[in-house]
Amino acid sequence: MWNLNSSYTELPSLFFTKQNPVPVREPKQIIFNNSLADCLGIPLDTEVFAGNAIPETSKSFSQAYAGHQFGHFTMLGDGRAVILGEQLTKSGERFDIQLKGAGRTPYSRKGDGRAALAPMLREYIISEAMHALGIPTTRSLSVVTTGEVVAREEVLSGAILTRIASSHIRVGTFEYAKHFGSQDDVQKLADYTIERHFPEIVESENKYMSFLEAVAKRQAKLIAKWQLVGFIHGVMNTDNMAISGETIDYGPCAFMDRYNPATVFSSIDTHGRYSYENQPIIAAWNLSRFAETLLRFLHSDSDEAVKLGNRAIMSFQDLYNDYWLSGMRAKLGLCSNGNVEDDELLINDLLQIMQKEELDYTNTFRSLSLGETLPSNDFHYWNKRWQARLEQKNQSKDEISKIMRANNPAVIPRNHRVEEALTAAENGDLSVMNRLLDVLKNPYGYTAEQKEYSKPPECMSCDYQTFCGT
Ligand code: AMP
Ligand code: MG
Numbered sequence: 001m002w003n004l005n006s007s008y009t010e011l012p013s014l015f016f017t018k019q020n021p022v023p024v025r026e027p028k029q030i031i032f033n034n035s036l037a038d039c040l041g042i043p044l045d046t047e048v049f050a051g052n053a054i055p056e057t058s059k060s061f062s063q064a065y066a067g068h069q070f071g072h073f074t075m076l077g078d079g080r081a082v083i084l085g086e087q088l089t090k091s092g093e094r095f096d097i098q099l100k101g102a103g104r105t106p107y108s109r110k111g112d113g114r115a116a117l118a119p120m121l122r123e124y125i126i127s128e129a130m131h132a133l134g135i136p137t138t139r140s141l142s143v144v145t146t147g148e149v150v151a152r153e154e155v156l157s158g159a160i161l162t163r164i165a166s167s168h169i170r171v172g173t174f175e176y177a178k179h180f181g182s183q184d185d186v187q188k189l190a191d192y193t194i195e196r197h198f199p200e201i202v203e204s205e206n207k208y209m210s211f212l213e214a215v216a217k218r219q220a221k222l223i224a225k226w227q228l229v230g231f232i233h234g235v236m237n238t239d240n241m242a243i244s245g246e247t248i249d250y251g252p253c254a255f256m257d258r259y260n261p262a263t264v265f266s267s268i269d270t271h272g273r274y275s276y277e278n279q280p281i282i283a284a285w286n287l288s289r290f291a292e293t294l295l296r297f298l299h300s301d302s303d304e305a306v307k308l309g310n311r312a313i314m315s316f317q318d319l320y321n322d323y324w325l326s327g328m329r330a331k332l333g334l335c336s337n338g339n340v341e342d343d344e345l346l347i348n349d350l351l352q353i354m355q356k357e358e359l360d361y362t363n364t365f366r367s368l369s370l371g372e373t374l375p376s377n378d379f380h381y382w383n384k385r386w387q388a389r390l391e392q393k394n395q396s397k398d399e400i401s402k403i404m405r406a407n408n409p410a411v412i413p414r415n416h417r418v419e420e421a422l423t424a425a426e427n428g429d430l431s432v433m434n435r436l437l438d439v440l441k442n443p444y445g446y447t448a449e450q451k452e453y454s455k456p457p458e459c460m461s462c463d464y465q466t467f468c469g470t
Contacts, residue, residue, distance in 0.1 A: 001041055002048075002055035004085030004097070008167075009061055011192055012185050015173070016061040021051025021082045022103025022113065024158070026147025030117070030430065031124060033141050036164065040087050040095060042141065049142040049162050051082070051102045058084045062105040066179060067172030067239025068289055070273055075180070076172060076239050077107025080114060083168065094196070096168050097141075101160040116156040117145055118422045121433065123161055123250040125421065129413040129440040130247055135225045136218075137247040138165040157426070166246060169193050171286050172239030174293040186293055197244050208297035209308055216287055216316040218245025223283045224323035227276070228331065229409060230256035230361040234266040234466060236274050236282045238289050252466035255412045257456050259354035259361040265415075265466040280320050287316055330407040331365050332386065333400035335393045346385060353378045360456045362412050369404035370446075371397075409443035411450045415464045416457040 009016055027050030037044065047053035054060065062078035069076075082102040086094045100123075101115030124140035131137050146158035169189075177186040194202060194211050204210040222245050226233065233240070234252035242248040252266035261277035269275075274282060291298075291309035299305040326336055328347045354364050357376055367374060373383060390400060413436070421433035439453045457464070 001043070002057055003041065003088045004055055004057040004059075005088055005094070006059040006061065006083075006085045007094070007192075007196070008063070008083070008086070008096075009059060011188055012181070014064060014181050014185060015177070015189065016063050017106050018059065018061050019082060019105055020054060020060050021084075021099050021160075023052045024050050024146035024148055024160070027052060027144045027160075028147065030121070030143045030145055030159070030425070031433070033124075033128070033139070036139055036141055040089055040141070040164065042087060042097070044142075046142075046144055048084075049099070050144045050146060050160055051099055055084065060084045062107060063168055063173070064107060064176055064180075065170055065172040065239055066176035067170065067237050068175070068286070069235075069237040069239070070269075073175070073179070075176070077176075078105055078168075079108040079111045080105070081163075086167075087164075094166070096163075096165045098163045098165065098168060099160050100163050101146075101158065112150060114146070114148070114150045114158050115160065116150050116152060117143070117159040118156070118426055119251075120159040120161040121422055121425055122418060123163070125418055125433065125437060125440070126250050126253060126413050127163075127247070128437065129443070130231070132441050133225075133229055133409055133412075133443050135229070135231070135247060136222055136245050138163050138242075140164070165242065165248065166244045167193075167196055167242070168248070169196075169243045170239050170248070171241045171243065171290045172237075173243075174290055175238060178293040183296060187297060190294065190297065193243055206298070206308075208294050209312070212287075212291055212294055212298070212309070212312040213315055215243055215245070215290065216312050217319055219283050219287060220316050220319035221245065221323050222247065223280050224320055224327055226279060227324060228327040228407075229412060230259075230276070232256060232263060232265055232274070232276050233279065234264075234269065234274055236279065236286065238286045241283070241286045241290075243290075254415050254464065254466050256361050257414070257464075258358045259351065259364070260358075261351075261355070265464055267465045267467050280317075280324075283320075284313055284316050287313055327407070330403055332368070333390060333395075333404045335395070338389065338392065342389070346382075346389060349382055350386075353382060362409060363454060363456065365404075365408035366410055366454060369401060369408045369410075371401065405446055406444055410446045411439055411443050411453045413440055414453070414455075414457065415466075417453060 029046045060082050064077045066075050081100045084097045104113035120143050127137050127140050142162040148158040149155050150158045177189045198214045201210040240249040254265040256263045264272045264275045295305045298308040421436045424432035
């Protein structure tokens with residue numbers, strides 16, 4: 001049952017515009033996420049997912065936000081998305097229900113407010129795969145085609161994705177409040193966000209410092225998880241960083257095949273700003289933009305406020321390193337009470353071998369989890385050191401293998417598989433995508449049917465490129 005509330009619209013009116021989705025000609029349900037719908041208590045209703053009908057409890061709106069895109073500040077906002085409201089679940093949780101591709105809004109600038117089928121299915125596949133991998137993310141409930149076309153470089157089928165998020169509040173929402181609103185607006189947004197996402201700090205002595213630290217902690221955890229599975233977001237602009245700590249906005253993202261820290265897939269990221277190795281650095285940069293919006297509330301003395309802000313950014317770096325190290329240890333079956341420097345050296349030496357020998361990131365860890373060796377002299381010596389380290393603790397081979405399998409996915413949404421599924425779907429065949437989605441539901445399963453999906457692309461040296469493809 002729809003049970004929508006719109007607490008966001010109780011914020012000052014500069015934060016949103018009340019608006020309904022723009023109806024479409026001929027909606028057709030392409031995919032629907034039954035298990036997610038069950039958790040949310042939302043019925044299958046294509047007319048609603050197309051924006052042609054509005055649930056009775058809905059008071060829909062689009063959100064205003066700004067953001068730093070590739071380092072430059074711009075006014076943005078939901079140019080093609082409308083939030084129907086926040087679904088309150090039986091267990092008392094609150095989730096934004098957003099239609100992406102729902103027509104023009106006051107924030108559309110020159111855009112048409114619409115979306116094409118392939119990029120919406122791409123977001124569906126990758127966000128659901130991320131969820132199954134145990135990585136905080138927005139989810140995908142539905143994709144419908146609209147019966148209308150969208151003009152991009154080619155003429156494409158129009159589609160609408162229903163996206164579920166614990167909220168769509170971004171670093172860019174705070175930047176918007178700071179640049180276009182008053183101090184009071186920033187404070188109201190901060191108080192609202194704290195209550196919605198961090199209720200445990202409402203009573204903290206320096207509530208806004210605790211808020212900043214809590215956001216930094218969630219980002220540290222998130223980015224470490226991305227790095228550990230080789231996920232490259234592609235456009236880590238501040239408007240694409242959710243305060244909740246969920247991965248948001250699947251544009252030109254992709255998973256790395258060969259291990260190379262400098263990997264970039266996005267065609268628009270010509271300088272590699274958002275490369276794999278830069279992701280933690282950019283997250284800290286984005287957090288600094290966030291901290292700037294809160295400085296006035298951290299301390300009445302501006303120098304002290306800056307010191308506190310810096311402290312929170314430093315805490316991000318320390319926490320990120322901790323999460324990354326413990327995640328890497330788990331990937332290698334190492335217990336957490338070894339010598340930190342020795343373990344870091346062991347891990348980094350493996351990564352160096354992988355880079356030098358152009359090994360597939362996921363499959364190297366998959367092979368190690370399966371007890372397979374790699375045909376390489378360097379690996380042979382590294383393996384001896386790893387085995388010696390594993391023997392320090394009296395863990396059985398079975399226990400080690402169990403830890404490793406739980407931390408090294410056997411399958412990821414490989415780029416060539418995703419493309420294959422999207423091409424088939426665009427030609428009206430959904431079976432390829434449905435099979436892929438099925439396999440990706442259980443990435444740590446190591447099942448027989450997954451084997452075929454673990455193969456890297458045949459042409460490892462062909463550079464894969466992703467496009468914003470709006
Ligand atoms: P994104 O690359 O999806 O993060 O989008 C960046 C900004 O462009 C956001 O403000 C979007 O709402 C807006 N945008 C993207 N595509 C369109 C479109 N087709 N029509 C209107 N606005 C759009
Ligand atoms: Mg965005």
